[in-house]
Amino acid sequence: MSRPRVTLGIRAQLLLVLTVFLAIPWLGYEYVRELERFLRDAQERTLAGTAQAVATALHDRPRLFQEGALSPEIEQIIRGLSRTTARISVVDREQNVVARAGSLKRADPQPVDAGIAGDSRVARGWAWLERVALQPLYARVLPPPSEDFSEEPNMPARRPTADGKAIIVAAANPIWVGDEVKGAVVVEQTTNAVLAERNRAFARLFTIVLAALLIGSVALTLYASWLSTRIRRLRDEAEAAIDAHGRVRGVLAGSQAGDEIGDLSRSFSSALARLAQYASHQEAMASRLSHELRTPIAVVRSSLDNLALQNLTEEARVVMGRAQEGLDRLAHIITRMTEATRLESSLAEAEPERFDLAQVVAGCVEGYRAAYPQQKIELESPSGSVPFDGAPELIAQMFDKLIANAVEFARPGTAIEVKLEREVASVRLAVSNEGPRLPAGMEARLFDSMVSVREERSAATPHLGLGLYIVRLIAEHHGGRALAANRADAEGVTVSVVLPLVRALR
């Protein structure tokens, strides 16, 4: 019936929601790529500008292109115009390099950024984390620019170096001498600067997102733990408020919190209060009902008594007798109805004393043999005394109910077995009879108020299903419990009461 279900706590659910934020690094990555494109365009424009500027500087100076081969003069000029990381070449019409200045590689390797390291423990820890965990990760996502590449470019404008380790961006501008193109200026630069910029941006972004995610998930986890703790506490309280028999044991305090959980706890609390009220109303019902019924019964009884004092015919007396009989039965029902509620109040007043349980049980059995002469009752009791702290008259009342129950269900001619046994820290009083078995599932409900499993109702004595309820009340008052089970050795039922020998008196 129950399918296996994947259950996730609030904490897990919130963390799952948090994974949505993992899209942020991806968005950052896209953003950085866009940035890179923009930077590259800018670079290309700059290079083109440089090429144009150099070409302009070389315009209309035919002298420079006469000697062929490298011209120291041109070289001097372009060296003046060159910058680091850009290489300016001047070629003639035959594509011979006439002059060249600058290098594609950085003159100095980029210094390790050690500025923040060493300031504080946190910073050092962060730097360590960055070096050990993050940088390899960044390198995997966006490879850092390599300074170790061959300077041989491939053609054309944007191309990788011959060994593919770097990309070279080039711009060319013709050099005019008069109307004739005498040569060209080629400005080349690797994209390393852009790449480095891009990687730095990405690293920064990624670090920030990572830190935010980390802090966010810790905060969410804490928050979720707090929430689930509150909910769990509410659940525990709600469960504890109602016992196994469905009776309201206590009312929730009701949280003061103003949020929904506080609200829930308050509405739980008020619902339980209403339930408790209803339950006590139900419990008081029997006693109130009996109280209400007593007055009309008194009216009938006094009227009948009054009538009886008059001169009546024999016939009328017979009818009167019937009415009296019915009235007695009604009164009996009412007395029985209030017995349980009256017991509850007398339990509160019961004064515990130490007495010999074996003696009380033996005395009671003697009494039952006299009270039920046609019923065989066998007693098995430990030799010696069984000292017990409790109210003997309550124990006797409980035993009365156990016996009355057994007598009622016993098959005629069979014996009722009473067994008093000492256990480790408790004593067990079991009453067994032969007779019908218990209907399945009734074992626990049997001890509830107004529950009866009798099939046919006998007319003489009314049954309200309170006998075993009284047994339970008294057993629980003494810190024990009542159990009912089908007999293993014969067709029949054993109802037993287990009472702890040592306990804190309530």
Next chain:
Amino acid sequence: MSRRIAIVEDEPAIRANYSDVLRKQGYEVAAYDNRPDALAAFRTRLPDLALIDIGLGEDIDGGFALCRELRALSPTVPIIFLSARDSDFDIVAGLRLGADDYVTKDVSLPHLTARIAALFRRSDLATAPKASEETLQRGALALDLKRLSAHWKDKQVELTLTEFWMVHALARFPGHVKDRDSLMRDAKIVVDDSTITSHIKRIRKKFLALDPDFDCIATVYGMGYRWNAEER
């Protein structure tokens, strides 16, 4: 001179039935259905006996208040509480207010009239100086069957009528177990078992208050109670 009985009861049918029967028995009956009327009448003229219901209509505990007021007017007039309530709490509260007896409305009219007659006898003889001959002596216990009074070691035990009849039933045959039904019969009450238990408890307490060593009423579990003769 006929005796005057006041009935304070809010239920008209019960009031009428009781009045009828008591009148037939030769008593003069004055019936009231509320506390102020009854109290006003008591102030003018005290009844010889008062039968008071605890709940008087809206006045839930009106009977208790009336009992207190009547006791203030007269410390001797016999008062019987008649109520549908049978909780120990109500019984104890009623008796503490100075009522002589407490019966539930389950009581039959013959039992009620027997009670009333007994209380009149008791109040008559309490004022008479002459010692009654009709006594039952059981060791330290002396029961005066005419006055319906009990003495333990020459000290009076303040028992209600019901309690006196119970003690008498037990002490008449020491050593014999009286079951709850026969105790009820002898005490002319109809109550459930647990009320018998609390009656017995109250009786024991009254004796124990006079004599901490009192141990004559034994519980025979499963059967009833027994008066133990002292071994002295």
